[in-house]
Amino acid sequence: MKKELAKKYNPKDFEERIYKYWNENEYFKADPNDEKEPFTIMMPPPNVTGNLHMGHALNNTIQDILIRWKRMDGYEALWLPGTDHASISTEAKVVAKIRSKGKTKEELGREKFLEEAWDWTEEYGGNIRNQLKKLGVSCDWSKERFTLDEGLSKAVEEVFIRLYEKGLIYRGNRIINWCPSCRTAISDAEVEHKDSNGKLWHIKYPVKDSDDFITIATTRPETMLGDVAVAVHPEDERYRHLIGKKVILPLVNREIPIIEDEYVDMEFGTGAVKITPAHDPNDFEIGLRHNLEQLKIMDDDAKINENGGKYSGLDRYEARKEIVKDLKEQGYLIEIEDHDHSVGHCERCSTVVEPIISKQWFVKMKPLAEPALKAYKEGKFRFIPERFGKIYVHWLENIRDWCISRQLWWGHRLPVYYCKDCDEVMVAREMPKACTKCDSNNIYQDPDTLDTWFSSALWPFSTLGWPEDTEELKYFYPTDVLVTGYDIIFFWVVRMVFSGLEHMGDIPFKNVLINGLVRDSQGRKMSKSLGNGIDPLEIIDKYGADALRFMLVTGNTPGNDMRFHMERVEASRNFANKLWNASRFVLMNLEDDIVSEEEAQKYMEEEDKWIISRVNNITKEATENMNKFELGIAAQKLYDFIWSEYCDWYIEMVKPRLYGEDENSKNTARYVLLTVLKDILKLLHPFMPFITEEIWQHLPNTDGSLIKAKWPQYQEEHNNDKAEREISFIMEAVKNIRNIRAEANVAPSKKAKVIFVTTDEEIKSILDNGRNHFANLAAASDIEIRDNKEGIGEDAMSAVVEACEIYMPLEELVDIEKEIERLEKEKERLEGELKRVNGKLSNEGFVNKAPEHIVEKEREKKKMYQEMMDKVLERLEALKSKK
Template identity: 75%
Template sequence: MYNMIENLPKTYNPKDFEEKIYKFWNDKRYFEADVNKEKEPFTIMMPPPNVTGNLHMGHALNNTIQDILIRWKRMEGYEALWLPGTDHASISTEAKVVEKLKKEGKSKENLGREKFLEEAWDWTREYGGNINNQLRKLGVSCDWSKERFTLDKGLSNAVEEVFIRLYNKGLIYRGDRIINWCPTCKTAISDAEVDHEDSHGHLWHIKYPIKDSEDFITIATTRPETILGDLAIAVHPEDERYTRLVGKYAILPLVNREIPIVADEYVDMEFGTGAVKITPSHDPNDFEVGHRHNLGQYKIMNDDATINENGGEYEGLDRYEAREKIVRDLDKEGYLLKIEDHENNVGHCERCKTVVEPIISKQWFVKMEPLAKPALEAYRNGNLKFIPKRFGKIYSHWLENIRDWCISRQLWWGHRLPVYYCKDCDEIMVSREAPEKCSKCNSTNIHQDEDTLDTWFSSALWPFSTLGWPEKTEELKYFYPTNVLVTGYDIIFFWIVRMVFSGIEQMGELPFEDVFLTGLIRDEQGRKMSKSLGNGIDPLEVIDEYGADALRFTLITGNSPGNDMRFYMERVEANRNFANKLWNATRFVLMNLDEDVIDEELNLENLEEEDRWILSRVNNVTKEMTENLSKYEIGIAGQKIYDFIWDEYCDWYIEMVKPRLYGDNEDSNHTAQKVLLIVLKDILKLLHPFMPFITEEIWSHLPKNMEALIISSWPEYKDEYNFKDSEERIVYIMKAIKGIRNVRAEMDVAPSRRSKVIFITKDEGVKSILEYGERYFINLAYAQDIEIEEDKDKIGEDNIQIVMDRSEIFLPLKDLIDFEKELERLEKEKEKLEGELKRVRGKLSNEGFLNKAPENIVEAERQKEIKYKDMMEKVLERLEYIKENI
């Protein structure tokens, strides 16, 4: 194994080895997984990031979790496949290529489709996939030999196959429905590509006259320009205010078109005036109302969001210009009753930030109800599980209220629809290859649909298309279904649902059993990281400064699945310090390891109490962490190994055995060395999935390790290491030592000043523990010697008391305090506090300060006075005691 015979460097510096180790893993092909009938498979499909993307904290969190799971399962003996890849990201990639062409004085339209796609492929090959190189810096151990791209030939074949199958089953159709339309990108976009932002707007109250009447009905709207497309007014059937008007007609202001007043339960009686205008061609809810009441359609907008020929005198105006003119005209004609401020949630195109327009459009759709039912049933019967469970309700609710899915996009970069039209008879033909002639009229005048498919259509097939489907490959049989999906909670609707129903429909079974949902990474103030706020943190910069291990450990500890977390650089620094502590502990072990001890078997008969304790503890931590990881309690598992390494192994066990390592008892010395090494090896294995670089580097320097840590076996619980009694005894001693240390720290007693330690107990079991622990109290609690008594009346009064379970500890004050020096220190402290109290009381008695200073500043001074008074009381009390005993 590489670097094994060199000494571990004195200083921990991740830059010295992280890149080298990753290359070592990759060159040795440790990440690769193949069909192996002798092993049970474990599969994770990496959520494919956009080919145009760069690594951000969300990616870092998501991929760290996946890497932890895959490394753990690999060590457990599974054939663990983590398959990576990227998504072609049709709208964002096309936008970037269009922008590049614009700078070169070219345009998409002038180039034509074929030349434009050549440019897009060139751009993708040059700039795309950068995120995968960045992921390597994080240490991800995915199988790069199986990396896929959603526009790969194999995946494109799968997309065509699914489209044709769904079309032939009547589950894909072409029709006029409401979609999200971006007037700038000039394409339909998915809900996932719409960013909803709070916006300050208005609610315009408009008077609609009732036909043949002096009466009118008031409508409140946030989009006055859509009045031009109104086809009805709807009221709730139980709203007594409007019952008399149902069935009558209103006159559309400015347009003078008659529109019916209908009753529909969709209307919210409490919002606005309780009556709503129905514009079926420009609102998804209105579309449904229009369908129920056979209102038809009346589209008043062009693709660029200007008013079309149906807008009368407003034709040609931009939607917002039309809004201003319509509002002025409504006011002029007496239809505008009032304008209210209104906070509205407005959808913007994720790419160009243009306000999205809901509009009726002839598009291709997937009929969702038949596909949603089995996906919903899979969750209800417990076959599909969410971590945490609460997100299952969101999944269920969305499927219960699902709408048909618009899958066509007016873009050139992506999977082109396998749809052909006859120009002579309008026959629609769906086929893998271009038909030579029309299936209906035999015409050869045929052209292919210009649209491409929604990116989510190909992503929905990711768990099986990446394994070779529709071919019945050995990889598909072996690795599908996958085990767990790790992704953000924000794409439950857009990706998770679509993978579930696609897997059931095409493969006959769920694509995964478990869905592990992560939260968002927020800044220190709890704000979402964004370019506009300038509060984003580049993971690569963090890695460069602190190392990948410190970043990984920060991301997975201190939070739980599905919850947002705040990112603090202080925690990254603390985790680097943790890595440094492990590094130094390893150096200590190696420096005290004799070559002739390495091959010795551990003789359980030679174990001392602290040996049994640490072996039992690492045994239990192994069991607990395995259970935690199996429940996806990754943060809990990480915290347990952190606490064990820092507190128990480094701060306690190493300190406990130092006298034995430097002593003359050879058996005891060798046993301590052997246990130190055994536990260190288990520590490295348990920590490896979380902090892979430092653990692999340390592992390479341990003697007799002939295989890489990444492919070593996960520790198993051993019954022979179950020393419960030893754990209880050592824990009791540790609690006593902590109590003594705390008292000494509070009294600022120097470590060099030793004291007698007196234990009072009548419990024979406790006496036995304390007698055994004498050397620990002398070495770790700065004891001069210890006494064990049954009656505390014999020990005098000038002692500090510590209460324990079944015992009490007394420390003689004369051993702890140099009374002369303490008196001097307290007098100085008293003088300092007198000055602080004088200053703060002077401020608080100053009327000018009280009247002019902000209330929070005044309150801060009041709190200081309280604090200084309290400190002064304690100092005076202590002074009195010292003077009495000096």
């Protein structure tokens, strides 16, 4: 026999030890294997200097469940981990560190700055890895990658060069998101939109050589300094006579044309819009269509530049105040109204983002978007749930060119070189020795780095060795499942799809499983500002990783947000404790020798056949749910089966046999208890890996680790409809008898006669065979089965189950004198409670002055006490009539 399982369930006793055991034995490792089918998941790389939050915990728990399940199901299952260099976030932290020492990054210089950044990464980069290990993730750490690894950097450079050579990467002036604080272009993914209580300024633009004027409305009056036109819809009767004329731009006194463009919404605002191509993405497109000037009036630090006249040098918000003041003084300001709108903020520093024209490097998206759109529409990969495919399609159908250059030093530097003498642009794998145009050797490299998403777009194949044609790449690509949040479908998912199709000729994954957010108990998004974040590590420390994992998955459905309730974590821990105690019970009742399946089959009782059939069907159902990515449903079914059917019913049913004299019956019960427990541990292992492994290691006849055990398979021959029907009927009857006893307040130790009335011969047979269960589970002193209810007293308490009535004579249940005495005391207590609550509610001062919820609470109490009193009086009347 193996050593005894600890008396108390304490995850701290074994979780760290178990993880170390798995890791040291390389159970997470996966390599190309011709004898197995591959199954691959790429971990969405968290920020290298990040910390585990509840979103990571949910996302990685889902991935771990899938990978553990597939590993047990016979696949060569690779879960490849890694981290992202997080250019903006990491650079901001390193800059802050340098500033704390009284220096700037410019003073330090690029080379020294990068040394500081690598030092920072080395110091903080292992945090999230170690935190993920506490969660129990079974990824192949031997293949861990970092987006600035040499191999991945080579892949990034290769992709840039190939796309440039195909004409898909270009340099040009376009509108980008600019953070004036970080001093860099940022991607849409790094813009956080926040609702703002802003203003809408209505300004009149005088029409040249006329007393007429056009009114425009703007939320950013400072940008009017860069206006180059006013646009109206060509079918707008109000303005048709003005098209082709000019207005005088207030404060600036510059003449700008009135143009027509179908983009303008006649119903919105005044139907006339100011056009500022250098400071608005839609205006930029209109400007291209009409060949308008691109007048930039703001510098990189969001101050008005030399094009701003008297406002030059002012911060954008200082300029706004001065411009509004001048507009008012000069009679151009018609009105100011409150206007709630969404304003983009830099995700890293919370500075308001400025849309601004800038010379940057871009990827032409339309040629890449079309194959990505086609692949989805042809069903080459899918979203779970399907509704998220609409977001994917919508974004690709309305895609704009992608700004990929960043004004940062931490990241992949552009493989772009310039000639200082003739301005020639050269894209190359190494710095050219001479200019390809003028032969000068006065060459320098572009200082910009690439958008972080550029490298993470290659994650599914760069991590496997691309551009080299490695064995891992050939075997594990395309991957099987991407598990990610719905907020980055178009930022990351789309980019991985078009990158995979472009560079690998195939989709990067077959399924995109979307998980929602973990919100607080009130449904709010967890955030530092609200102070409502919950640290997964604190939960793990208090309740164990298994409890956190199980809570997260049972409350989860694909694509939907979930609320975090501490009570549900406690419930999951209670479930683990229930399994622990049930396993201890089984182990304590085992002998050194377990009988064979063949021997056990000879002496199986109906409850044995039932539980074997049930675990067989649960295996089928849970596997089907998992194949549909319904992990929460599978987990709930396992919970219900383990807690109720195995622990609460089967174990209780076989206790008399375990303590009895019939050795054959006893050995069979032991065999079934152990066999079903093994299947339970296998089925539950992906969800709660630590406790299941620890129990498994204590079971007899279990070689090796549970993590490598074979996933249970549904077997038709183990299905037993007859046993399931019979035991289900007995369970339902027992529940009803227990309800009768509870209603009559019968002490658990008091046994009572039970009469079953039925004419159904099958049910009679079930009842007759189940006599011992009624005695054991329903405290029945005697069982009587009859065709009719003649002779059963009217005072007998009853219940109805399928084709059968259950009666319990009242005198069998209670001592009438004692019960009357008890009920009289209860009546007296309730009279007191009703007097108190009626007194409160009849007090006008209380009703009128107390908070409504307090008054309502008292009304609810009155209703509850009155219902209780009615039942007591009814019961007293019935008992007194019996005397």
